[in-house]
Amino acid sequence: xxxxxxxxxxxxxxxxxxxxxxxxxxxxxxxxxxxxxxxxxxxxxxxxxxxxxxxxxxxxxxxxxxxxxxxxxxxxxxxxxxxxxxxxxxxxxxxxxxxxxxxxxxxxxxxxxxxxxxxxxxxxxxxxxxxxxxxxxxxxxxxxxxxxxxxxxxxxxxxxxxxxxxxxxxxxxxxxxxxxxxxxxxxxxxxxxxx
Numbered sequence: 001x002x003x004x005x006x007x008x009x010x011x012x013x014x015x016x017x018x019x020x021x022x023x024x025x026x027x028x029x030x031x032x033x034x035x036x037x038x039x040x041x042x043x044x045x046x047x048x049x050x051x052x053x054x055x056x057x058x059x060x061x062x063x064x065x066x067x068x069x070x071x072x073x074x075x076x077x078x079x080x081x082x083x084x085x086x087x088x089x090x091x092x093x094x095x096x097x098x099x100x101x102x103x104x105x106x107x108x109x110x111x112x113x114x115x116x117x118x119x120x121x122x123x124x125x126x127x128x129x130x131x132x133x134x135x136x137x138x139x140x141x142x143x144x145x146x147x148x149x150x151x152x153x154x155x156x157x158x159x160x161x162x163x164x165x166x167x168x169x170x171x172x173x174x175x176x177x178x179x180x181x182x183x184x185x186x187x188x189x190x191x192x193x194x195x
Contacts, residue, residue: 011180012100015154015187016044018178019098022150022189023049030092032056032144034085034099034137039067039078041098046076055094057083085133086140093146100154101133131162138170145192157184164188 023029023045029052033042036056046054056078058064064080071078081088134153141151151172155163160177167175172190180186 011186012041012154014178014180015098015100015152016041018152018187018189019045019096020048022096022152023052025049026051028053029096030055030094030146031096031098032089032094034097035059035101035133036067036080037063037100039070039080041100042067042078043070043074043076045098046071046078047074050076053079055079055081055089055092057081057085057089059084085137086144089144092144093149094144095146095149097137097141097145097149097151099137099152101137131159131166134159134163135166138166138172142170142192142194147193147195149192150189151192152187152189154187157186160185160188 019031019041023031027049029049031042031045031052031054033039033045033054033056036042036058037060039056042054042056045052054077056067057080058067059082061082064082067078068080071080083089134155137153138151145151151167153163157180164175164177167188167190171194173193175188175190177185177188
C-alpha cells in the first residue's frame with residue numbers, strides 16, 4: 001500500500017465474503033472489480049477462485065501499478081484496465097460486478113480526520129451526498145451483467161436506504177444489504193434478471 005491507494009479496511013472483507021458466496025467453486029465465473037485501488041478485492045477473489053476470469057479497473061495508473069504488484073506477489077492472474085468505471089471496459093458480460101467506490105460526501109468532516117487524511121481524496125469522496133459514483137455504477141452495470149448476475153457495492157453505514165433505493169429504481173431484484181463486523185449496514189447487492 002502507498003499513498004496512491006486506500007488502506008484496506010475490515011469493512012471490505014464483507015464485500016469479499018459476499019462475493020465468494022456468489023461464486024461457485026471450480027467455475028470460470030466472469031468478475032470485474034471497479035476502482036480496484038490496491039487490488040485487494042480482485043487478488044483475494046483470484047486466489048480463492050482460481051478458475052474465475054477476473055478483470056479490475058482503476059482511473060489511477062499509480063493504483064493499477066500497485067494492484068499489479070500485489071497480483072504478482074500472490075501469483076494471481078488478473079486483467080487490469082485503465083478506466084473510469086466502465087469507460088474502457090469491453091462490452092463483455094460479467095457474472096459479478098463488485099465495487100468499493102468513493103462514497104463519502106464531499107464536505108464530510110471525517111475526510112480531515114484519522115487515516116483518511118493520508119489517502120487519495122479521489123478514492124474517498126463523491127458528489128450528491130457521496131452517491132454519484134454508486135448511481136453511475138448501478139446504472140451502467142445493467143449493460144455489463146449477465147442475466148442472473150450480481151452487482152455488489154460497498155457504501156457508508158448511513159447510506160443503506162439510499163443505495164437500496166438506487167438498486168430498486170434501476171430494476172435490480174432481490175436487493176439486500178449486509179452488515180459489517182461492527183453491525184453497520186455496509187454492502188448492498190442485487191441481481192440483474194433482464195436479458
